[in-house]
Amino acid sequence: MFDYIYDEKAIVQKRKQIFEEFLELSENVEDGNFKTISTYDLKLLFELYDKVFFHSDFRNQYEGSLRFSFSKRMTRSAGLTLCPQNISTLQPKDVIIEFRFGINFFFNYDLSHKEKFVSGVKTHNALEALQLVLEHEICHVIEFILYHRSSCKGKRFKTIAKNLFNHSSSYHALPTNREIAKEKLGLSIGKRVSFQFENESFEGFINGINKRATVMVKNKEGDYIDRQGNRYAKYYVPLNHLTLIE
Ligand SMILES: [Zn+2]
Structure with a gap:
């Protein structure tokens, strides 16, 4: 099972077929750049892959189960596969493998204008990106099922991903919050910014950007000290509450 080899043309065609069938069947997703999606949609998308790429081998x-979830906290990986550590000691029917997707990567897809490659394949909308991330995670699931361990840095993984989906890389270039902040708002690490907090105005510099920015503000009682002996207090500020000081 799972040992199919497709050429590039067949892969592109299958991917497109899934894209179209999915839009037809999904109750939430109506076009490639969606702002609503549920875990049922993930299951549906996966089932289409099983049918179109795997002759329903899954x-x-x-014999085990598959679960599907979204996370709002994933800021670097767009997808994850969670497999029990002790999979080799479990009965096949007791194995539960979970696909988890970083939802913000897909909702924020069109907030940046850069080219968005996933697994070495250029994508044009959030649904295509989701398909590519799912394909990558499917390769992990196959490795876990067949070999009980998986690493996308390994040669075996790369062969599976190439044969099934023509992936040439294990990485995605989807915009991160940090990149969107930089492109949209000009915010980047080291920049001076101001913001309002409890009706007071503060100024400081950006020390980190994840979901929110970490802003260091000079403060005599602050817990953070730089090499010059200045003390700072740390604030976590939503990106759209920051004003850049030129
Ligand atoms: Zn991976």
């Missing part, structure tokens, strides 16, 4: 031959 449905017919994999």
Whole structure:
């Protein structure tokens, strides 16, 4: 099972077929750049992959269970595969493998204008990106099922990903919050910014950007000290509350 080899043309065609069938069947997603999606949609998308790429091997031959979830906290990985550490000691029917997706990467897809490659394949909208991330995670699931361990840095993984999906890389270039902040708002690490907090105005510099920015503000009682002996207090500020000081 799972040992199919497709050429590039067939892969592109299958991916497109899934894209179209998914839009037809999904109750939430109506076009490539969606702002609403549920875990049922993930399951639906996966089932289309099983049908189109795997002749329903997952449905017919994999005895364990698959779960699907979204996370708002994933800021670097767009997808994860969670597999029990002790998979080799479990009965096949007791194995539960979970696909988890960083939802913000897909909702924020069109907030940046840069080219967005996923696994070495250029994508044009959030649904295509989701498909590519799912394909990558499917390769992890296959490795976990067949070999009980998986690493996308390994040669075996790369061969599976190439044969099935023509992936040439294990990385995504989807915009991160940090990149969106930089492109949209000009915010980047080291920049001076001001913001309002409890009706007071503060000034400081950006020390980090994740979901929010970390801003260091000079403060005599602050817990953070730089090499010159200045003390700072640390604030976590939503990106759209920051004003850049030129
Ligand atoms: Zn991976």
